[in-house]
Amino acid sequence: MPRAGLNQATVVAAAAALADEIGYSAVTMGLVAERLGVRTPSLYKHIGSLAELGHGIATLAMTEAADAIRDAVSGLSGRDALDAMCRAYRDYVLKHPGRYSATTGEPATGPDDPLALAGERAIGAISAVLRGYRIPAGEMDHALRTVRSLLHGFATLQAANGFQWDADAEESFTWLIDFAHRGLTSTSPGSRS
Amino acid sequence: MPRAGLNQATVVAAAAALADEIGYSAVTMGLVAERLGVRTPSLYKHIGSLAELGHGIATLAMTEAADAIRDAVSGLSGRDALDAMCRAYRDYVLKHPGRYSATTGEPATGPDDPLALAGERAIGAISAVLRGYRIPAGEMDHALRTVRSLLHGFATLQAANGFQWDADAEESFTWLIDFAHRGLTSTSPGSRS
DNA sequence: CAAGTTTGGCTAACGCTATTAGCTTTAAGC
DNA sequence: GCTTAAAGCTAATAGCGTTAGCCAAACTTG
Numbered sequence: 232m233p234r235a236g237l238n239q240a241t242v243v244a245a246a247a248a249l250a251d252e253i254g255y256s257a258v259t260m261g262l263v264a265e266r267l268g269v270r271t272p273s274l275y276k277h278i279g280s281l282a283e284l285g286h287g288i289a290t291l292a293m294t295e296a297a298d299a300i301r302d303a304v305s306g307l308s309g310r311d312a313l314d315a316m317c318r319a320y321r322d323y324v325l326k327h328p329g330r331y332s333a334t335t336g337e338p339a340t341g342p343d344d345p346l347a348l349a350g351e352r353a354i355g356a357i358s359a360v361l362r363g364y365r366i367p368a369g370e371m372d373h374a375l376r377t378v379r380s381l382l383h384g385f386a387t388l389q390a391a392n393g394f395q396w397d398a399d400a401e402e403s404f405t406w407l408i409d410f411a412h413r414g415l416t417s418t419s420p421g422s423r424s
Numbered sequence: 425m426p427r428a429g430l431n432q433a434t435v436v437a438a439a440a441a442l443a444d445e446i447g448y449s450a451v452t453m454g455l456v457a458e459r460l461g462v463r464t465p466s467l468y469k470h471i472g473s474l475a476e477l478g479h480g481i482a483t484l485a486m487t488e489a490a491d492a493i494r495d496a497v498s499g500l501s502g503r504d505a506l507d508a509m510c511r512a513y514r515d516y517v518l519k520h521p522g523r524y525s526a527t528t529g530e531p532a533t534g535p536d537d538p539l540a541l542a543g544e545r546a547i548g549a550i551s552a553v554l555r556g557y558r559i560p561a562g563e564m565d566h567a568l569r570t571v572r573s574l575l576h577g578f579a580t581l582q583a584a585n586g587f588q589w590d591a592d593a594e595e596s597f598t599w600l601i602d603f604a605h606r607g608l609t610s611t612s613p614g615s616r617s
Numbered sequence: 618c619a620a621g622t623t624t625g626g627c628t629a630a631c632g633c634t635a636t637t638a639g640c641t642t643t644a645a646g647c
Numbered sequence: 648g649c650t651t652a653a654a655g656c657t658a659a660t661a662g663c664g665t666t667a668g669c670c671a672a673a674c675t676t677g
């Protein structure tokens with residue numbers, strides 16, 4: 232039996248690709264092994280368990296998403312950067328729904344967890360965009376969490392077809408970006424109507 | 425053997441309670457049966473499959489969340505209604521993280537699906553709040569999707585402990601509500617900074 | 618109230634999944 | 648070239664969802 236030349240990265244990559252095709256919850260050790268031309272137990276020479284594989288997929292997705300944002304906003308600032316960031320994030324999730332859904336509900340085990348580092352990268356990319364807005368120093372964390380919530384929510388709802396997105400999802404997303412821009416510009420807390 | 429007096433509703437309720445305690449993905453037919461004092465195969469007299477049980481939990485959660493919002497905003501309008509809605513939604517998800525996570529990635533099979541009806545209830549409750557803002561007629565759907573994305577994103581991220589919510593999540597949430605209020609008030613699309 | 622029928626529980630069994638144990642062969646190091 | 652660790656394999660176990668078929672409990676109907 233010639234060797235397949237696998238390692239942790241190739242197994243995770245194959246599982247991530249499979250997740251995008253058939254859905255994250257449908258990924259099994261057997262299917263991943265089949266795709267790699269190998270028997271199921273052989274995978275355990277490279278990854279500890281199915282849960283660990285899921286953790287790896289989540290880390291990969293978070294890293295890729297952060298890089299996509301970073302690339303998209305490079306050279307831009309202000310509203311242009313916000314627009315590019317939102318679209319890059321959304322496009323990534325729509326392109327890789329399976330691996331992205333691995334990130335929902337996957338807790339980082341500690342500060343040295345690669346998933347935590349990938350999360351930091353994403354935070355940093357969003358933070359760079361938000362720095363173009365006049366946000367008070369103490370409110371930056373709140374703005375970060377809010378924008379991340381908005382993007383994450385839209386992406387997961389659209390990926391899961393949460394509503395009947397009757398074809399004008401693009402228009403809705405443009406409106407969402409306008410909404411975020413308005414929310415970020417006039418930063419005056421406690422402004423009751 | 426005396427009968428347990430089960431039906432579809434009691435089984436779904438037990439499973440939902442279990443999901444809140446041990447997490448949605450940890451719910452098994454065996455554990456639900458054990459909680460109900462019954463053997464596993466007996467559950468199949470009331471529900472068709474584990475997938476159907478998940479669908480039922482999702483429907484229950486969506487209905488309860490919609491009702492929670494409806495109750496919270498009754499008698500309020502404008503920014504007060506927005507505030508009450510956001511907090512009611514967030515509180516519900518934090519109180520019932522297990523059953524809520526059943527709603528993520530659960531597609532409605534058709535227009536007559538109870539889950540679709542529950543979704544309509546939720547949409548209606550949010551819509552009632554948004555009607556207090558001067559939103560152009562054609563943009564109402566976009567606003568609905570945007571607000572729903574924001575709430576869903578924050579709730580799921582906090583439930584999954586997506587960031588290190590070092591204790592000031594409450595403050596972040598207040599900031600998020602301000603953000604949403606600003607985004608909804610000055611509705612002038614295409615307003616580039 | 619008695620007989621029949623439906624309903625809801627049970628045990629037994631099957632297939633699929635993740636996972637472990639232990640063997641064998643490959644490839645790499647000295 | 649020999650040693651050795653890594654990477655594949657087969658075989659086996661345990662736990663899951665699910666189905667089949669039995670049997671008693673409760674409802675129906677005269």
